Amino acid sequence: MNILRISNGRVIDPAQNLDQVTDLWIRGEHILGVGPQSVQTTQTLDASGKIVCPGLIDMHVHLREPGREEDETIATGAAAALAGGITTVACMPDAEPALDNQAAAEFVYLQAERAGLANVFPVGAITKGRNGAELAEIGGLVEGGAVAFTDADRPVVSAEIMRRALEYCRMFDKPVLCHAEDPELTKGGTMHEGVESMRLGLRGLPAAAEEVVIHRDLELAQLTGGRLHIQHVSTAGGVELIRRAKKRGLRVSAEACPHHFFLTDKCLRSFDSNYKMNPPLRTEADVAALIEALKDGTLDVIASDHSPLATEKKVRELDLAPFGIVGLETLLPICVVALIEPGHLTWPQFVQKLTVNPARILGIDAGTLRPGVEADVAIIDPKVEWTIEPAQFRSKSRNSPFGGLRVRGRARAALVGGEVKFQV
Amino acid sequence: MVSEAAPAATASVPWTRRHLLGLEDLSCDELCTILDTAEQFVVPSQSRRKKRGNLAGKVVVNLFFEPSTRTRTSFGLAARRLSADTLDFTPSSSSLSKGETFIDTAKNIEAMGVDLVVVRHSSSGAPHLLAQHLRCGVINAGDGAHEHPTQGLLDIFTIRQKRGRIEGLTVGLVGDIAHSRVARSNIHGLVKLGAKVIVCGPPTLVPETIRELGVEVSHNLEAILPRCDVINMLRIQFERQRSGLFPSIQEYARLFGLDSTRLAKARKDLLLLAPGPINRGVEITPDVADGPHSAILQQVTNGLAVRMAVLYLLCGQPGEE
Numbered sequence: 001m002n003i004l005r006i007s008n009g010r011v012i013d014p015a016q017n018l019d020q021v022t023d024l025w026i027r028g029e030h031i032l033g034v035g036p037q038s039v040q041t042t043q044t045l046d047a048s049g050k051i052v053c054p055g056l057i058d059m060h061v062h063l064r065e066p067g068r069e070e071d072e073t074i075a076t077g078a079a080a081a082l083a084g085g086i087t088t089v090a091c092m093p094d095a096e097p098a099l100d101n102q103a104a105a106e107f108v109y110l111q112a113e114r115a116g117l118a119n120v121f122p123v124g125a126i127t128k129g130r131n132g133a134e135l136a137e138i139g140g141l142v143e144g145g146a147v148a149f150t151d152a153d154r155p156v157v158s159a160e161i162m163r164r165a166l167e168y169c170r171m172f173d174k175p176v177l178c179h180a181e182d183p184e185l186t187k188g189g190t191m192h193e194g195v196e197s198m199r200l201g202l203r204g205l206p207a208a209a210e211e212v213v214i215h216r217d218l219e220l221a222q223l224t225g226g227r228l229h230i231q232h233v234s235t236a237g238g239v240e241l242i243r244r245a246k247k248r249g250l251r252v253s254a255e256a257c258p259h260h261f262f263l264t265d266k267c268l269r270s271f272d273s274n275y276k277m278n279p280p281l282r283t284e285a286d287v288a289a290l291i292e293a294l295k296d297g298t299l300d301v302i303a304s305d306h307s308p309l310a311t312e313k314k315v316r317e318l319d320l321a322p323f324g325i326v327g328l329e330t331l332l333p334i335c336v337v338a339l340i341e342p343g344h345l346t347w348p349q350f351v352q353k354l355t356v357n358p359a360r361i362l363g364i365d366a367g368t369l370r371p372g373v374e375a376d377v378a379i380i381d382p383k384v385e386w387t388i389e390p391a392q393f394r395s396k397s398r399n400s401p402f403g404g405l406r407v408r409g410r411a412r413a414a415l416v417g418g419e420v421k422f423q424v
Numbered sequence: 425m426v427s428e429a430a431p432a433a434t435a436s437v438p439w440t441r442r443h444l445l446g447l448e449d450l451s452c453d454e455l456c457t458i459l460d461t462a463e464q465f466v467v468p469s470q471s472r473r474k475k476r477g478n479l480a481g482k483v484v485v486n487l488f489f490e491p492s493t494r495t496r497t498s499f500g501l502a503a504r505r506l507s508a509d510t511l512d513f514t515p516s517s518s519s520l521s522k523g524e525t526f527i528d529t530a531k532n533i534e535a536m537g538v539d540l541v542v543v544r545h546s547s548s549g550a551p552h553l554l555a556q557h558l559r560c561g562v563i564n565a566g567d568g569a570h571e572h573p574t575q576g577l578l579d580i581f582t583i584r585q586k587r588g589r590i591e592g593l594t595v596g597l598v599g600d601i602a603h604s605r606v607a608r609s610n611i612h613g614l615v616k617l618g619a620k621v622i623v624c625g626p627p628t629l630v631p632e633t634i635r636e637l638g639v640e641v642s643h644n645l646e647a648i649l650p651r652c653d654v655i656n657m658l659r660i661q662f663e664r665q666r667s668g669l670f671p672s673i674q675e676y677a678r679l680f681g682l683d684s685t686r687l688a689k690a691r692k693d694l695l696l697l698a699p700g701p702i703n704r705g706v707e708i709t710p711d712v713a714d715g716p717h718s719a720i721l722q723q724v725t726n727g728l729a730v731r732m733a734v735l736y737l738l739c740g741q742p743g744e745e
Contacts, residue, residue: 194633195633195636198602198631198633198634198636199448199608199636199637200548200549200570201548201567201568201569201570201571201603201605201608202548202568202569202570270552271548271549271552271553312525315527316525316526316527316553317526317545317547317549317550317553318547318548318549318553319547319548319549319568320547
């Protein structure tokens with residue numbers, strides 16, 4: 001059996017409270033352990049000066065297959081993930097048709113297996129066709145391997161449906177992922193409602209549109225005892241609601257996206273549609289609140305909300321362009337620049353939000369280097385400086401506002417099940 | 425007597441921009457350059473009207489993706505008065521209906537050898553997008569609720585013409601500020617040139633955040649009228665009522681319309697502007713619109729001079745004929 005030794009790296013595994021320069025050993029498909037081992041090495045990867053951590057888990061990506069393969073496929077999305085040091089993704093159910101039945105969930109596994117790259121876990125729709133009217137066959141979706149439930153970018157408008165989803169999912173101990181948006185308040189909106197939207201004459205998506213739904217769903221979590229995960233929190237008010245809910249002991253977790261804690265609505269002055277996503281870029285005060293919440297643990301998870309869009313759809317008039325930003329290949333360096341270099345998070349704290357925390361929320365056996373688990377590993381060069389070039393992305397889409405940006409930190413290798421699937 | 429010499433000889437600063445996208449981008453000096461240049465293009469009488477050769481051999485295209493009468497004809501006439509070749513593009517007669525994108529349409533027209541594109545579009549930032557994708561100059565003739573720089577300039581030009589200055593004047597902008605590109609261009613230009621600007625309308629049409637642009641906010645027209653040297657009455661779009669931003673046209677007219685009773689509370693020398701087209705009897709009653717305070721038609725005349733100045737500065741040759 002193949003024995004791989006990843007030598008002399010800074011091995012970080014928050015699940016085991018591990019952070020030391022040592023060797024990581026892999027036997028076949030599984031982690032053997034760290035430190036000196038009395039086995040014969042068949043292969044060595046030198047990781048001197050590098051960080052060796054569990055392969056990152058991005059629990060919020062849109063892979064567009066089936067139905068919108070011009071934007072992304074499960075294979076190209078998985079390749080993009082690996083290039084970002086991400087070995088596991090959870091893909092949202094907003095394919096066409098919606099991922100709302102067992103066969104659709106199994107199709108995601110099938111395509112991921114054919115691609116043979118990153119692990120891809122399907123997230124099932126809450127309602128049939130993501131129409132917000134009737135619950136989807138959640139039991140069948142769980143049978144097909146769905147790890148969580150959401151109607152993706154379509155908010156669950158009915159409080160009654162959301163309540164029943166939280167209740168029903170308790171039976172399977174699966175979380176409900178909340179896209180918090182009141183669609184009446186955001187109708188026709190392009191960007192955050194505030195000074196900048198007024199200046200540019202664009203209709204706004206007010207922070208309140210996100211916060212009223214976060215508030216509603218937190219109350220429903222209290223009512224039902226269900227597991228609630230708030231996606232892409234973007235406002236200071238939202239953060240505060242979640243902080244208080246956690247103090248009350250609710251079963252709630254929450255995530256932030258790199259663009260929301262790195263950019264502000266001032267970027268829209270360029271009228272560049274690559275800055276248009278939902279929730280929108282907010283203000284400096286919101287950025288500060290998100291960073292504070294990442295530090296104090298109110299925000300458990302960092303996720304990309306990778307939303308690929310073909311150039312012909314995305315590059316157009318700002319108010320007519322669709323929402324979305326790709327993020328799998330830029331998540332790591334943006335976090336280095338926005339969180340680690342300024343000292344907001346340490347490397348172990350950062351790794352925690354992309355490994356053990358999302359694994360716990362999704363209930364998957366990943367995100368750790370514990371002996372015996374599947375050897376999903378990222379080797380990261382924390383210092384290397386490079387320029388983000390969307391034309392070089394492995395993703396099919398180029399809708400990133402980070403083109404030309406000088407950043408630090410890059411994945412050098414990614415292993416899935418003990419196999420080196422990506423290396424530069 | 426009007427000089428026939430090159431207008432640039434009297435311009436305040438050398439002009440360097442290829443595009444006119446908004447008044448927010450312009451410096452005070454640049455604003456004055458346009459206004460001073462426009463002075464040279466004011467036709468003193470019918471008999472003096474003749475063509476100038478400053479844009480001879482140049483091609484100016486009107487790319488109007490939104491309906492417009494006066495702005496489109498004003499730009500077309502301004503360009504022809506400077507001897508440019510002009511072309512009018514309207515979406516109904518174009519490939520847009522066949523699914524061609526806005527940018528592709530503009531690129532195709534540019535490929536015919538165009539020097540300046542005058543663009544109107546319902547999307548904020550559409551002219552900025554064109555400026556990035558085209559090599560020729562771009563003039564914003566109104567983008568969404570963002571800016572309408574030549575309308576702002578002609579309003580300011582008219583005020584300066586009638587009052588001799590901008591600095592120190594108090595200008596009231598009344599109406600649907602939230603959705604008005606005219607309001608934004610007026611605010612940017614007037615505030616830069618030292619005027620005090622008060623925006624007035626119901627809170628649903630006047631965002632509080634607009635204070636950030638350096639203006640005062642009021643919801644009471646009668647209260648601000650005695651303080652104003654100039655009132656600019658913006659047009660109300662009836663569809664705003666349908667989307668619930670105010671209860672009825674009647675109530676709007678009662679609270680924010682300008683009639684002779686209300687006008688009696690204003691200064692005797694109040695200057696009344698309206699970017700038009702006006703809804704007679706809603707924003708302004710007919711007697712006021714046609715009364716002695718009104719400079720509404722003067723604005724249209726000045727619009728031509730301002731647009732000639734902008735065309736000239738962006739791509740004209742100095743000298744006559």
